[in-house]
Amino acid sequence: MQDSSSSSGLRLVAIPRLVAAGRWRVEAMRSLSEPCLLWFTKGQGRITIAGLTRGYTAHNAVFIPAGVMHGFEASASVFGTAVFFGRDCAVTLPKQPVHLRIRETQAQQEMNLLLDNVQREMEADTPAHDRATQHYLGLIGVWLERQSKKAEAETPKPDATRRLVARYTALLERDFRSGMGVADFAAALGVTPTHLTRCCNAACGRPASALLQDRRIFEARRMLSETRTPVGRIATDLGFNSAAYFTRAFQHLTGRSPSAFRRAP
Template sequence: MKQPPNYGLYGEISSNPIIDGLHIESIADRSQLYDWEIKPHRHDDLLQILHINKGHGSFSIGTLHSDISAPCLLITPRLAPHGFSFEKGIEGHVITIHHQWLLNFFSQERNVLNIYENSQTIKVNKKSEAWLTINQTIEQLKKEFFGSKPWRHQTVNALLVSLVVMIAREANNENQITNNQSKSISYINQFKELLDTHYRDHFNIDFYANQIGVTQTQLNRVCRNVLGKSALTVINQRLMLEAERDLLYTALSIKEIAYSLGFQDAAYFTRFFKKQSKQSPNEFRNSKRQ
């Protein structure tokens, strides 16, 4: 099965498209560049909130297909394929949040995480106090995000936390989760979170499968269906990501990097790195610094 394209922001391949764990833009900013048609795609580590204040359109998020009619909010969780068709003149915003930001602030709030790990649409009353407050918070968030006043970072985080909570309350109060995230995406979320904690431990696939509560075969199948790659490839790529970061952004020796990543010796690390990238660690470091 062909996988939808995996982007940072739509149309951008960059793996680090946002700063402060956040990006915010009007729907028109990007969609008008593509004739108001955003084709199905997904994001590995980014979730999005669509704030629709005026206008119409249609969308698909995972297996959920529906029309858009303002005012409403749409939540597209990370990994879920989604696409949109907007009418010209639609007004609203796309708020993109890095999944790690959400974990940093809400790791102990499972109910909040559940809301943002599910594809859903939230209809609102445009005259309600909640909708007016959400609109005001988004305007304040935009002003701070694009500004340069002192303590900008702290203010952006405070406003974003408030917005995330307000939207979660609307979803919770109205009980409007329209399409529970598939078990497959839930498994992938758990797998990636475990990897972030244990990639240095070099655990095998069985360890992760047991932690998630599935078999090794099931985890492999889920990875291939959702990510288009095996579970072992996902493990190796997470380790490679950290290795490349250390090679590019630190002055650590190859031996020091090898030990910090859980390898028994530098030679083993070098063989692993070359197998994954077709370059030795030193060749990679030198080629990127030229």
């Protein structure tokens, strides 16, 4: 499937293209300013959404609302399509993250056909193709709602651990630039740092500090690759105590200094 886009901000991108500029763009913790649907058709890996890690395989549909922190493994064997709905999408979509394992062949074919139809209409110059695109997007929203209802009986209710980690990742996404440490976030959540870290390890196999550092370093990599902001200013903007500490943290996680990362093609 080719990449397609429209003036409304809607984009269909083949998942291998998402990592063409670096796997860190999908694997590191980050959030988007628009809703996103990941439809995996081949391969497997792990995906972390709001601090909860689960495995994914072929014919998994993962819907991620705007502002929800997430990251997923994307090896060379993973294929599928990412639908970015745009910031002003009027389609009715889930309010919470959804991870669906689609086992019915008919439901799998329905999603494939809907995506093909969206792409065809986006690329068309026939009358009312924009309106047709929106109608097909609406049907994707209906598909998600119906498949979510079917999966409700199989989906365990989030326990206290998962609820705490979801609150932590939401707070982290809001305040990761503030310079707050894990102890500060734990205090804001009314728990001890040890308890918060224990819950994060249980939910996603990573301590609370790793989620925080991953989010900050992702933003640093984005700013280094997409802007000309000086390294010292990036360190300040992301709440690091000094440019030297930022450089050490960045190099520890990425294997390169900020300047070397910026120079790399």
